[in-house]
Amino acid sequence: MKAVGARLPRYDGVGHVTGQTTYVDDFRVHGMLWAKALRSPVHHAAITKLDTSRAEAVPGVHAVVTHTDVPQLEYGHLSGLGIPADEPLLAKDEVRYMGQPIALVAAEDLEAATAGVAAIEIEYEERPTLWDVREAFDSDAAVVHRWGNWYPHFEDEMDRRQIRKGDIQKAFEDADHIIQGVYRPAAIEHVPMETQVSMVVPESDGRLTIHSCTQAMYFSLGVISAHLQVPLNKLKIVGGTVGGGFGGKVDTASETITALAAMKAGRPVKWRWTREEEFLASSTRAPWHMEIIDAVTSDGWILGRKMLTLHDSGAYARFSPYGLTKHSFHHTGAYTIPHLHFDGYVVFTNRVPTTAMRGFGVTSVSFAVETHMSRIVDELGLDPYEFRLKNANRIHDTSPNRISYTDPSTVDVLQSIAGATGHDLAPAYAAATREPREGEWLPDHLVDQISTEGH
Amino acid sequence: MNITVNGDELEVRSPGLTSLLRVLRDELDVVGPKAGCEAGGCGACTVLVDGAPRRSCLTAVAAIDGAEVTTVEGLGAADDLSPVQQAFVHYYAAQCGFCTPGMVVAATHYLDSGGSDDRKEIQEALRGHVCRCTGYVKIIEAVAAARGGNFDLTTTAEGGYTTVMTGDAK
Numbered sequence: 001m002k003a004v005g006a007r008l009p010r011y012d013g014v015g016h017v018t019g020q021t022t023y024v025d026d027f028r029v030h031g032m033l034w035a036k037a038l039r040s041p042v043h044h045a046a047i048t049k050l051d052t053s054r055a056e057a058v059p060g061v062h063a064v065v066t067h068t069d070v071p072q073l074e075y076g077h078l079s080g081l082g083i084p085a086d087e088p089l090l091a092k093d094e095v096r097y098m099g100q101p102i103a104l105v106a107a108e109d110l111e112a113a114t115a116g117v118a119a120i121e122i123e124y125e126e127r128p129t130l131w132d133v134r135e136a137f138d139s140d141a142a143v144v145h146r147w148g149n150w151y152p153h154f155e156d157e158m159d160r161r162q163i164r165k166g167d168i169q170k171a172f173e174d175a176d177h178i179i180q181g182v183y184r185p186a187a188i189e190h191v192p193m194e195t196q197v198s199m200v201v202p203e204s205d206g207r208l209t210i211h212s213c214t215q216a217m218y219f220s221l222g223v224i225s226a227h228l229q230v231p232l233n234k235l236k237i238v239g240g241t242v243g244g245g246f247g248g249k250v251d252t253a254s255e256t257i258t259a260l261a262a263m264k265a266g267r268p269v270k271w272r273w274t275r276e277e278e279f280l281a282s283s284t285r286a287p288w289h290m291e292i293i294d295a296v297t298s299d300g301w302i303l304g305r306k307m308l309t310l311h312d313s314g315a316y317a318r319f320s321p322y323g324l325t326k327h328s329f330h331h332t333g334a335y336t337i338p339h340l341h342f343d344g345y346v347v348f349t350n351r352v353p354t355t356a357m358r359g360f361g362v363t364s365v366s367f368a369v370e371t372h373m374s375r376i377v378d379e380l381g382l383d384p385y386e387f388r389l390k391n392a393n394r395i396h397d398t399s400p401n402r403i404s405y406t407d408p409s410t411v412d413v414l415q416s417i418a419g420a421t422g423h424d425l426a427p428a429y430a431a432a433t434r435e436p437r438e439g440e441w442l443p444d445h446l447v448d449q450i451s452t453e454g455h
Numbered sequence: 456m457n458i459t460v461n462g463d464e465l466e467v468r469s470p471g472l473t474s475l476l477r478v479l480r481d482e483l484d485v486v487g488p489k490a491g492c493e494a495g496g497c498g499a500c501t502v503l504v505d506g507a508p509r510r511s512c513l514t515a516v517a518a519i520d521g522a523e524v525t526t527v528e529g530l531g532a533a534d535d536l537s538p539v540q541q542a543f544v545h546y547y548a549a550q551c552g553f554c555t556p557g558m559v560v561a562a563t564h565y566l567d568s569g570g571s572d573d574r575k576e577i578q579e580a581l582r583g584h585v586c587r588c589t590g591y592v593k594i595i596e597a598v599a600a601a602r603g604g605n606f607d608l609t610t611t612a613e614g615g616y617t618t619v620m621t622g623d624a625k
């Protein structure tokens with residue numbers, strides 16, 4: 001246990017402060033080409049013409065790749081879990097968000113690559129766009145995804161992530177107060193200081209060496225292998241140094257397309273996104289629309305919760321179904337509520353595809369739940385700590401998906417915060433513990449919530 | 456054109472309007488300065504030009520013909536860290552490290568020109584240097600502590616670095 005309590009220096013700290021740490025963009029190889037992407041200038045359109053012949057003739061251009069070069073055009077980020085794919089590596093007959101990559105040009109230098117992109121002939125027929133997840137959810141909204149606006153492939157081909165627990169009807173009949181709120185956190189761009197970048201080197205033994213800034217090397221390896229239909233033993237991925245990711249570098253954003261260009265050109269290729277591209281086309285944290293309706297007693301017990309969540313997936317599914325699943329498991333926050341009725345939808349819009357960011361799917365619901373807890377406190381004139389302590393998760397309480405808690409920290413955290421902020425707790429609350437409920441902490445409505453199974 | 460980079464006088468062949476950042480990284484292979492935005496907005500490319508901090512992405516190389524350029528590589532090496540570099544390691548002021556080359560250069564200039572350990576002044580001096588990882592607190596702590604220069608890095612038996620306080624900074 002040498003590490004516990006010890007002050008351990010970062011193993012890479014000295015490299016960072018001396019400029020010796022090598023990020024992907026710091027690698028150079030002989031004969032390397034630079035890549036530039038043709039990205040959609042519109043938010044939603046049919047592609048009616050795509051001709052790269054003039055681009056291929058631009059001096060210095062070695063390869064132009066489009067959808068026709070991709071062995072397996074669609075491979076979903078969750079294909080490994082059996083979830084169907086919806087996103088083409090390079091746009092084929094339509095674009096669904098501004099900045100979507102359509103072609104990549106690899107050339108002697110960036111100037112030639114940029115000239116190549118400008119020489120691609122492309123025409124669009126614009127289509128209606130949807131920006132707001134709540135509007136996109138409406139049944140009369142314009143349809144922006146071939147699956148419809150609601151992701152339809154949850155288990156048993158359900159169009160929602162649904163949780164039902166207890167008897168929601170009874171909870172609302174028994175309630176003294178019904179308190180509702182709507183919570184809508186906005187999209188957030190991760191803004192890593194290092195923009196998306198990859199460099200792919202075709203080796204003389206037929207392998208590809210892929211330098212990547214990915215946060216998830218082996219995951220990316222699978223995605224590259226599937227799109228390119230190249231076996232894993234022909235791919236070597238070099239990563240590990242990430243110039244900031246925060247979740248935004250789990251999507252395999254650039255390396256597959258760079259690899260495709262390197263294979264076609266037979267030369268090493270580097271593709272580095274500009275800051276503008278990063279803002280325009282890289283994934284963001286999702287915007288969410290969350291509605292909570294709670295059945296509450298006058299003395300501060302939450303009997304039941306109805307919740308509707310709309311998770312803005314942007315143009316394609318990527319990881320959103322997974323993020324929403326995590327979200328659903330956490331929709332009671334750090335509290336135990338016996339009667340639940342949760343419906344969550346992954347909804348498509350014309351925003352950039354959204355993805356993980358620091359607590360994928362959970363930060364949104366934590367924000368909504370805690371804000372809602374404060375709303376209940378305000379409306380009923382309760383003590384904010386005591387209301388939370390009362391409903392706090394305790395050992396052997398069960399979560400929305402019936403996991404029995406073995407190590408919940410809510411009670412201790414609340415008491416510590418009360419202590420640190422000088423908030424006086426009534427003696428019963430100051431003495432509360434996380435031990436399994438009994439006596440006054442075990443009202444009738446929580447009796448069948450206690451379980452030692454299922455953790 | 457010629458520029459002196461970290462003590463080496465070097466000939467520059469890139470066109471005069473090429474940014475100093477591109478010259479350093481692409482022509483001269485000095486990759487410490489980072490391209491965070493290439494638009495003057497992030498500070499990761501900051502170097503000293505004749506002793507003053509400059510955003511190398513906005514500096515046309517022709518404009519500094521004959522100048523002395525110091526990048527993060529010129530401030531100290533792994534076995535000979537400068538006080539600012541030591542402090543950044545000790546206070547965990549570098550996480551992903553991508554902003555660090557610019558931060559270290561700017562902090563070095565601030566302290567060398569008599570900057571104090573006042574948190575507000577440090578904040579002011581590092582304005583326009585964006586870090587997405589650390590939340591800045593540790594960076595500011597490191598710069599303040601470097602003012603005192605009262606800690607030291609020594610090598611552990613395992614070959615890693617450990618930090619040993621030699622003064623009474625916290």
Ligand code: FES
Binds near residue numbers: 492497498512
């Ligand atoms: S790269 Fe020069 S300020 Fe960002």
Ligand code: FES
Binds near residue numbers: 585
């Ligand atoms: S340490 Fe990552 S941006 Fe500053």
